[in-house]
Amino acid sequence: MTEPAFTEDQIEAARKIFAGPIAFLKSAPKLEHLPNPVVPEVAFAGRSNVGKSSLLNALANRNALARTSNTPGRTQELNFFDVGEPLKFRLVDMPGYGFAKAPKDLQRQWRYLVNDFLRGRDVLKRALVLIDSRHGIKDVDNEILDMLDGAAVSYRIVLTKTDKIKATELAEVRARTETEARKRPAAHPDIIVTSSEKGMGLPELRAAVIEALG
Numbered sequence: 001m002t003e004p005a006f007t008e009d010q011i012e013a014a015r016k017i018f019a020g021p022i023a024f025l026k027s028a029p030k031l032e033h034l035p036n037p038v039v040p041e042v043a044f045a046g047r048s049n050v051g052k053s054s055l056l057n058a059l060a061n062r063n064a065l066a067r068t069s070n071t072p073g074r075t076q077e078l079n080f081f082d083v084g085e086p087l088k089f090r091l092v093d094m095p096g097y098g099f100a101k102a103p104k105d106l107q108r109q110w111r112y113l114v115n116d117f118l119r120g121r122d123v124l125k126r127a128l129v130l131i132d133s134r135h136g137i138k139d140v141d142n143e144i145l146d147m148l149d150g151a152a153v154s155y156r157i158v159l160t161k162t163d164k165i166k167a168t169e170l171a172e173v174r175a176r177t178e179t180e181a182r183k184r185p186a187a188h189p190d191i192i193v194t195s196s197e198k199g200m201g202l203p204e205l206r207a208a209v210i211e212a213l214g
Helices: 008-017 052-059 103-120 139-151 167-182 202-212
Strands: 022-028 041-046 078-083 088-095 124-132 155-160
Touching: 008 202, 052 088, 052 155, 052 202, 078 124, 103 124, 103 139, 124 139, 124 202, 155 167, 155 202
Parallel strands: 041 088, 041 124, 124 155
Antiparallel strands: 022 078, 078 088
């Protein structure tokens, strides 16, 4: 297993950027509502209850940044956040997937929206796919990984909620996840291990976002 290689300078530069202005811009239920592609974007994907909002809030050192886009009815929208003043880049909170009880037409709507966004968004530099460390990669996760591979969008897998499992179990799930990532054409070989509650891996995740911008 390899740790993501970031220098102290990269970690500090990323910390400063995320300590600066970050603001909710808009929600886009359809492609025609997307903001103009004027800056690079990094998207966050993950199934429902993976801890995406908590991680985004922790990443930005804010308690309620992602809550803006978490109100009922917005679950099937792409949510955009402006970072920096002047604007440097955008974070995209993609709609959660894997809700077993969701109506079929809602699941289809999610698939069309996400697939079209991934294939048509030239400014999208990378996706960060959040995987619950207690469960590892499940079938519903493989669907989004297949979509990213098919769209040739570079992505990195991020394990969440790692404070909830034992160190030995974490080592096993991490090894399995890295093995799976190496089989996939668009996946970054190194994964990041995080806990939004304990702050684990957040400096590296911030650096990974900045690195992805190119």
